[in-house]
Amino acid sequence: MHVGQKPAENFVDMSKLRAIMAAGLSRVFQSSRRWSDSGSTGTAIDQKGSCRSTSWWRLIPAVLIAVGAIAVLPATSGAASAVPPSTWNNDTPASGGPAGLSNTAMTNDSANNGSLLFGGEDSTGTLQSGTWVWDGTEWDQQSPATSPSARINAALARTQNGTTNGAVLFGGFDGTKYLADTWTWDGTNWTEQTPATSPPARAGATIEYSDGQVVLFGGYNGTRYLNDTWVWDGTTWTKQSGTNPPARAHASMAEDTGYARGTGALVLFGGYNGTRYLGDTWIYTATGWSQQSPATSPSARADAAMAYDGTLAEPTLFGGYNGSSILADTWEYSGTDWVEQTPSAVPPARADAAMTDNSTDGQLVLFGGLSTTATASVLDDTWAFYSAPDAPTGVTATARDAQATVTMNAVPFYGDGGYTITSYTVTSSGGQTCTVTPGTGTPPATYNCTVTGLTNGTSYTFTVTSTNFEGTGLPSAASNAVVPNIVPGHPTAVTASGGNARATVAFSPPAPNGGTAITHYTVTATDTTNSSNGHQTANGTASPITVPGLTNGDRYTFTVTATNAAGTGVASGSSNAVVPAAPKAPRAERVI
Numbered sequence: 001m002h003v004g005q006k007p008a009e010n011f012v013d014m015s016k017l018r019a020i021m022a023a024g025l026s027r028v029f030q031s032s033r034r035w036s037d038s039g040s041t042g043t044a045i046d047q048k049g050s051c052r053s054t055s056w057w058r059l060i061p062a063v064l065i066a067v068g069a070i071a072v073l074p075a076t077s078g079a080a081s082a083v084p085p086s087t088w089n090n091d092t093p094a095s096g097g098p099a100g101l102s103n104t105a106m107t108n109d110s111a112n113n114g115s116l117l118f119g120g121e122d123s124t125g126t127l128q129s130g131t132w133v134w135d136g137t138e139w140d141q142q143s144p145a146t147s148p149s150a151r152i153n154a155a156l157a158r159t160q161n162g163t164t165n166g167a168v169l170f171g172g173f174d175g176t177k178y179l180a181d182t183w184t185w186d187g188t189n190w191t192e193q194t195p196a197t198s199p200p201a202r203a204g205a206t207i208e209y210s211d212g213q214v215v216l217f218g219g220y221n222g223t224r225y226l227n228d229t230w231v232w233d234g235t236t237w238t239k240q241s242g243t244n245p246p247a248r249a250h251a252s253m254a255e256d257t258g259y260a261r262g263t264g265a266l267v268l269f270g271g272y273n274g275t276r277y278l279g280d281t282w283i284y285t286a287t288g289w290s291q292q293s294p295a296t297s298p299s300a301r302a303d304a305a306m307a308y309d310g311t312l313a314e315p316t317l318f319g320g321y322n323g324s325s326i327l328a329d330t331w332e333y334s335g336t337d338w339v340e341q342t343p344s345a346v347p348p349a350r351a352d353a354a355m356t357d358n359s360t361d362g363q364l365v366l367f368g369g370l371s372t373t374a375t376a377s378v379l380d381d382t383w384a385f386y387s388a389p390d391a392p393t394g395v396t397a398t399a400r401d402a403q404a405t406v407t408m409n410a411v412p413f414y415g416d417g418g419y420t421i422t423s424y425t426v427t428s429s430g431g432q433t434c435t436v437t438p439g440t441g442t443p444p445a446t447y448n449c450t451v452t453g454l455t456n457g458t459s460y461t462f463t464v465t466s467t468n469f470e471g472t473g474l475p476s477a478a479s480n481a482v483v484p485n486i487v488p489g490h491p492t493a494v495t496a497s498g499g500n501a502r503a504t505v506a507f508s509p510p511a512p513n514g515g516t517a518i519t520h521y522t523v524t525a526t527d528t529t530n531s532s533n534g535h536q537t538a539n540g541t542a543s544p545i546t547v548p549g550l551t552n553g554d555r556y557t558f559t560v561t562a563t564n565a566a567g568t569g570v571a572s573g574s575s576n577a578v579v580p581a582a583p584k585a586p587r588a589e590r591v592i
Contacts, residue, residue, distance in 0.1 A: 111187030204249030
């Protein structure tokens, strides 16, 4: 997040500092650097649009003396929402790793099964050209045979061509000029490309991979803020037509793979347009850009870190600068609205940090940036964002005798919060619980758990929570309502009367119905004259029930069973015996 640069001899020119303050701190911080899920962007710009490599934080002590310390806001306005418990964890290794850096470029590096970081600026204002890979535990500096020159605020995004994974880097600022070079990373080496067409030089652009292509938007070219959109197809850049968001730099952009929206998209938020900080949300799909109208949104800002959270399946935004304060809030974009998270632990407030989803585990990894301490030091810490897992879906219940079996869908990888699910807990509306523990290996599509100790005849619903190392997530939606029960008793007072090839059977309902309504009765015939002629059945919801298909002249008895939701009870005792018969023909009268 670079502010207006001053020649070294003017660092303590208080008249200029007072002029800056009169114009508002937004002028000081107008060139805040921003990176995206796959890229970091931003540039050092003074109020006239000129650019120098000197670091903005050298001005901070004087500014602090004049106007007081810049406030740190741990959160911004936004309605509390039902989100899984989450936390940020400081994963900084005990030794090794990049020195403190800001204005770096960072992206998912599936070629190395980790995260890729390039360039940036250290606390002395020296621009860097180092390439680093984070494997989820340690940083490893790479030694490519060729490499882009040192720079800040370059745009960096992952690429994917079939099974070949890598990254593409564009532009940035090298301390003297804005750049327009294109480089690709294959997991081992950088290669400069010579595309037939290319975007004009810039820094502060946002960039992201989506649906087989890399999309670059906006930035600053030293003279003006841009709002053009370009697509990299692996060979060349193509300028896109259609409506674009208003011009800006230092916006935040991340992929939304479709788990949250039902369709692949890029989500863009905020930025700085040279006059004010922005707080608008845009979606980019195959049909182009469209502005969104979320009911809740982060405050306007630039230089926020934003990336797709593979464990929550939602774009996630952290921190940034709003013109007066450096922030430390965490937000998730649900596909229609922004939801503020309330992590149990939070990194120190920062802007110009780099963040991406780590390909090793799908977790967000956050590195470096600029803090608001008295010396405005550059940060060198590494943080991972963990969440309790999502709630299971597809929860259904089936009642049994004083119990119910609950079935749920296994929480998929992208919803496990960054850790393996260790247990699922089912809770009934009456407070009874059961727990199922997943085994090792590939999890099944569904799990079952039987809740016991229920009261027959009482209606229950069930919710399910999942637990990982971070904790237990929120409960699922309630299951269907079920009534545990037992099978009914047997009907009584069974009597039969014969007819033509049929019999009508009357009976009394069972006294105990098992705790739930009888759904039907079944009458079964037994032929005691010729057993092969028996076993006819008939169903009905009440007495009497007629059994057809009997053999006239044979002797029959009948039993009756009752069925409810729990099953079929035992048969009644046998009825009286009857002999079905055809009606006799009327006798003819004698004529005299």
